[in-house]
Structure formats: C-alpha cells, structure tokens
Amino acid sequence: MADKITARNEDYSQWYIDLVRSAKLADYSDVRGCMVIRPNGYAIWEKMQAALDRMFKETGHVNAYFPLFIPESFIAKEAEHIEGFAPECAVVTHGGGEELAEKLYVRPTSETIIWSSYKKWIQSYRDLPILINQWANVVRWEMRTRLFLRTTEFLWQEGHTAHATPEESQEEVMRMINVYRTFAEEYMAMPVIMGRKTDSEKFAGAEETYCIEAMMQDGKALQAGTSHNLGQNFAKAFDCQFQTKDSRLDYVWATSWGVSTRLIGALIMAHSDDRGLVLPPKLASRQVVIIPILRGDKAAVLEQADAMAASLKAAGIPAFVDGSEQNSPGWKFAEYELQGIPVRIEVGPRDIEKGICIAARRDTLEKSELQLGETLPGAVQEILDAMQKDMYQKALLFREENTVEASSYEEFKAAVEKGFVIAHWDGTAETEEKIKEETKATIRVLPEEDGYIERYRMNEPGTCIYSGKPAAQKVVFAKAY
C-alpha cells in the first residue's frame, strides 16, 4: 500500500509531492533537477499527446524533428532571446573526446535552430505557410525544482510556424491558444482564462504572448500553455526573407506555441484529493477497475468480473480486473483511489445473485448500483461522462469562489494570498514590479474572453490599485507556480 499522503489543508506542497510519489507518477532522479516520469505518469502524458496531436493535425500541422543542440552563435542572434535563455542553459563543451570549437547549448526552446532551417526552405510565398510541430525534450537549468512543475529537463511540444502576412500569423497564434483552451477544458476538465501577458511576462523574443491560466486548489495560478506572436524577430535574426505575391522581398512572420509535462502537475493540483489522484476520464488510460469480492464460489465471481471487463472493453471502455488474493478488497480500494482510476466496480456473490454490481466514482466517491448484463457499458459510460463534466464544473465553481475584485491595495494584499484578484492596473511595468516585490503576486493575464471580460467588467476604466493613477482596464493578479 501507499505511504501516507499529507492532507492538503495541512501542507499543500507536501501533499503534492507525497501524491506524485505515492501514486508512482514521477520521482527525482540522481541527476540534479531532473525527474523520472514513471509509467503511471507517462500514461497520462501519452493520453495528452494523443489528444493534442490529433488537434494539431486537424488544424493542418505536421510533425518534424530538429537537433537537440544549438550552436552558441545561433542563440545569440536574437538579442532578447539570448538574454532570456542563455543563463539557464546546459552547455556541451566536449564531444567525441575533444573540446569543441563552438559550444553547443542543449535546447531550452528551438526557435533559433528551427529558423536556421526555415531560412533554407523559404524562398517564396509559395513555400508558406510552414506549420510544423515538434515533440521533444528541453532543458532549462533550475535551482529550485518541483516534480512536473519545474524541472531542469521536461518534455513538451513546440509549434513553429512561418507565414506570409502578420494577419495570418496572428490568426495562427489565436487558433493555437484556443486549441490549448479547448484541450484544458474538454480533456483536463480544467477551466482556464485565455488572454495576453504583460510585456514583462512575455516570451523572450516575442511581440506578444497569449496564455491560458488555471487556478490550483490552493488558489495559486498555473500557466498551462502559451502561444507567441514572434513578429519578424526571428526571420530578421536569421535573415529569412521571401518573395511576396506582388514580388517584393519581406521578412517571414512567425509564431511559436507550446505545452509541456507541466500540464500533468496542473492536472494533479486542480483535481486531486487527500486520497490520491483524481483523473478526468478522458485522460485515464484505465477507466474502470473491477474488484471481485472473492467469497463463496470464487471461480464464478472471477468469471463474472472477467465477463464484465470484456463487455466494457468491447464498448471502448478500458477496464481491468484485479482478482489477486494477495491483497484485500480494502487495500485495493485505497490503491486504485490513490492511482485515480475513475470508476471502481465491486462485485461479489450476493451481488451476482441479485444481478447487480456497485460502482464508485473517484471524484465524489459516490456509489451507485448498476444492473449486470448488456446495459452495464452504457451505465458506466454515463458515470464517466458525468464525472468529466462535473469535475470541470467543480473546478469552475472553485475558481469563481476564489476570485475577488479588490478596490484597495489592503484588500488586494489579503485576497491575493488566497486566490485570483481582479484589480485596476495603470499599465506600467513599474507598478507591476512593485506589486510583485511586495506581494509576490504577478499579473497573470489580460483576459481576451468575452464572457470573462463581461462578468468582471475588465474593460471598465478606474483607478490603479497601487499607484492611484488612472487605469484603462482591470487585470488578473495571482501568485503563481
């Protein structure tokens, strides 16, 4: 059985680490700052990859692979980019037993190495757009790490697109941040606020960064995905020009966008509880565990359990039986709650006599009696669908309950310890920086969603919470992971 998990209200950080390790999702490795993603954790990543990859392909993208190593001179080509990334890179100085003439950076992100290829591939508007995605590992040296959320190496996808016009690239930026939003809401059952970052929070080398921000159960924000409008910055850095339709020469317009294994951390922090992982069914590789209560005619009970699993699998519901006698049903209940299997079904000799089984859903722990037989898969699917929907609603309600509109800095400081705070901001980097210094809260997002904007009247002018100067709009503040 699992080690004890610290309760959330006792120590939220410790709860998270305990859960990740007890549920065997990930573990620290012997390499400083690097994690091992264990099979239970990697299975979640595979489900995420499959859904995202399908969405990328449906929006016209193809996959490719670019080198892990980036020559130092490439990183240096884009001024803001090197300033942002060089200090956190791992550097290869030797290869094949010899010192290298030029140092190689292990990619922290691939804009530069990719644009050095795009330069060769793009001559004319006919070569555009290029809509490429890459699934890869990246390395950013981290001093303080946390499994999934902040590690020196992590897995991600990075889209890199090239366009003939700024309108097309902006359209792509919005298309992809909306793909991420859909994924977060429909697969992760995690409500997000979509919008822009302030200049100080945007990607090193971007004109504009769009993001989706989610609230964790401790009220902190987590940036769950970003989509960058890179303007012509990288095309200029790599001298990548093309012949336009009307025979002019212009620099190519670029975007990049990515999500990472960080999403697994977000998923855990958004939904899980003191018993362990709570997984939205759409991201569970195993949706149903059947636990036979082995009394009386054990063989008959096992046979019934196997038949139920077969009928569920035939209906497309990944189910499995744990019929081991080594562990008690109670042990199994706890173990599969820890692992976050969405639905547990118990079936014993008396249930079989009555023609029923007991299903328990992981999020609410609610039990219901289901009829055995051909209606079973449909009934289980209904529970799974309800769970997927309810988890989203619960998280949305939680976010709304923990979002406060502050009209004074005192109010702001108290509220930002507990959740999101919506407040007027004068639009200056100075104010943003001061607030960050004093409260550790940052501007998470300038929302771009109509519903959110209306609900919190984000565009209503007012007075800056900090400086008292006029403010054109409200923004969302929070402490963040």
Add this chain to the structure above:
Amino acid sequence: MADKITARNEDYSQWYIDLVRSAKLADYSDVRGCMVIRPNGYAIWEKMQAALDRMFKETGHVNAYFPLFIPESFIAKEAEHIEGFAPECAVVTHGGGEELAEKLYVRPTSETIIWSSYKKWIQSYRDLPILINQWANVVRWEMRTRLFLRTTEFLWQEGHTAHATPEESQEEVMRMINVYRTFAEEYMAMPVIMGRKTDSEKFAGAEETYCIEAMMQDGKALQAGTSHNLGQNFAKAFDCQFQTKDSRLDYVWATSWGVSTRLIGALIMAHSDDRGLVLPPKLASRQVVIIPILRGDKAAVLEQADAMAASLKAAGIPAFVDGSEQNSPGWKFAEYELQGIPVRIEVGPRDIEKGICIAARRDTLEKSELQLGETLPGAVQEILDAMQKDMYQKALLFREENTVEASSYEEFKAAVEKGFVIAHWDGTAETEEKIKEETKATIRVLPEEDGYIERYRMNEPGTCIYSGKPAAQKVVFAKAY
C-alpha cells in the same frame, strides 16, 4: 519539381542522399553531424512508432521517461560499458552559468541512468518483472555521418526490463527480437535474418546480443534492431539485489532492446528506386493520391475526385486529391512517385464517362483500370495488400540471389563485394578481425532461424574459410552500414 536523383547503378551512396533530400525526408542541420527530420520523414517514423508501440504494449510493456543526462560516475560503473560509450559521448560541463562539479554525459543509451532508478524500485521478486520502454533521443558523436543511418543525434526506443530469473530474461530477449523481426517483415516488407552477434560485435555490457540483419539493394547489410541479454552486469554495477521467492538475495537479471530512426534509412535502401521513395503501404501515412485530369468540365472532374477520396477515407484508406492547376499532371506524377505515395489514381472526363479510373502502383509502376463506384475502395485495398506482399517477396528474392556460399577465401573476397557470404568460421576473434581488416566484411549474424539454418546448412561442420582450422558452423558475412 525535385532535383535530379543520381541513378543507383551510377553511384548508390549519392542516390541515397539525393533521394533523402529530394523527397524532403531529412536534411543536414547547421549542427555538425545532426540531422533535421523533415515532415515527410517524420511521418514514416510516426507510423513506425505507432505499430511498434502497439506491439510493445501487447507484450506487456509500459512507457516511461528517464533523464537525458547521465553523471560521469554512472557510466563508469559498468567497465565494458564505459569503454564502449565514453569516447563517443557529448559532455555537458556547464549549467545555469556555472561549471558543474560532476560532468554530465548526454545519454548514448540509458542502461546506467535507468538501473540507478531500478535499484530503488526493486526490493523483492514481487516487484518483478519491470517491463519498461522509453521513446527518446540519444547522442553518439560521429565523425562520418549519413542521414538516418549514422548521425550524432538520433531518435529511438529503448526497452529496459528487469527479471527474477535468467530464464525469464532470456525469454524476454527472444520475445523482443521476434517483435522486431515481425515488424521488419510485416510492416517494412523487409526480410531479415534473426540471430546472435559474435562477441566482438555485441553491445558493450551485454552477455549476448541478438539482432536482425537486412540486405540493402547494394548487397550491404544493415543491422535493423538489437535485443541484449545483459545478465546481471548492470544489477551488479548498481548493486541491485532482490529477495527471491525462497528468501535468498540475488542480483536482478536484465535485458535491453532498441530500434531507431536508422530504420527509415533501411526502408529507403531496401525498396526505393531511381524515381524516388517506394514505401510499403503499411508505413505510408498517405496511401493514395488522386490526380484529376482537368479538361472539359473541370468542376465535375474535381467533384468526382473528391467523392472518390471521401469513399476511400470512409473505408479507412488515407487518400487525398491534388487538384491544383499550378502544376501539370506529369509534374504531379513525378512528384508523388518521388514521395512514395503507394497508389496514384488518375481520373479525367473520358474516364468518368466510361465509369473508370486508372490506378498505378508505386513499386511496379503497373497500371490498372478500376471501376468507379462502391467497389473502388475494395479494389484499391487489394492493390495495397498486393503491393505490401510483393515488396517483401521481391526483397527476399533479391537477398537470396545475392547470397553466396563460399568455400575458398578467394571466392569469399569476390562475393563479399556484392552481397552476403555464408562461410565456415573457426569461432576465433582473431580470424574475425583479420577478415575485417582485409575485406572490411564483418560477421553479421549467427542465424537462429530454423528455416535459414536448414536452407544454408549453417550447422554443418567444416573448414574455416580463412584459417583452414576446423569450424563448427557457418556464419553470415557482409560489408555493413
């Protein structure tokens, strides 16, 4: 249109490079020895991954992910391993702006980093077996590179399993080399010889290495996959002991097995021709291109083409229409032959009147008339199935025609310039080394397949081709990629 491809009989090496670049499968990058896998090439890798991943899961394996970096001291723990790999590693000496206390090797393979985790996970026989696979990038410094076949960075999968008994680990070794064999034959349409490596050719740290060897169109061999019995070597290096069922302490038994993006090179060299790529249908992400002949009522022809594509897709055959007017049908024929789309369908106004279309299969360039309407998908599927089968048969016939049994060293030297040579070997590393020095040919495999052994009477004793000493068996020699 594509650049001209050098003919195979003119310059086989140049043909390969021309093809890879013209078909936009891969390209050299600006990083020495590293390649860019372009979307056309990566699509093949995705098909390979999907098939292999399914086969791994069907044989009980799960995926996980371990760190890219390996501390120098870990690599050093297994003596043969460090000797084999250290000289070809890329070494990270700086991270986060500071010099590291211990150098980190970019993984050339992951036995050491994985066994440092397994040591923590395994206490008892109840924790065994561990059946983990990892999809990852690895780096081995190469001086002379060739796209897909030999590059400093490449993509692969590496299985790493841990077992309680040597019988179980040997069973796993054979299970996985047979998975590779099935994959090579059924998906890649590439016949392979399965068997053991000699001691000098085995993996650094293995007790025994099994491999599958394929013949390329120039008669050279290509090692397409390996499965290693690691004995207790890595468990001993990492002091990984477990409590056996009968309460003794023993070291864990290990295997590892892998295939890489090298397989894409093998696929090209095994089947392609002077017009470009020839892809077995099972590895083609796009199986059918429909080219409307845009004369007369163009809209009607396009509509017909779209309807055909829709009916093929509905039947599970990935088809697409190229209805662009910018390029001529002739240009399109050449372009899709270059890209290796298995079946091309032409349809024009006169065909539509007659209720037919013309299908051309890529491997034989053979054309056939197909009826339009509901029988079309079935007829196309038949062509695809025949092509998959015929490509295998053709490659098998080629291998048989280019396999020679040599009974003198003179005969051997002449034959090994053209293909595989089966000859008696005295079993010594000295003879093996001498032959390699003098002819560049190596012992590719000691076959373990009954059919192959019988056909070439591999187990018949005789006289060593080189030393004249008694030889217990014959082996397969070839020059290799």
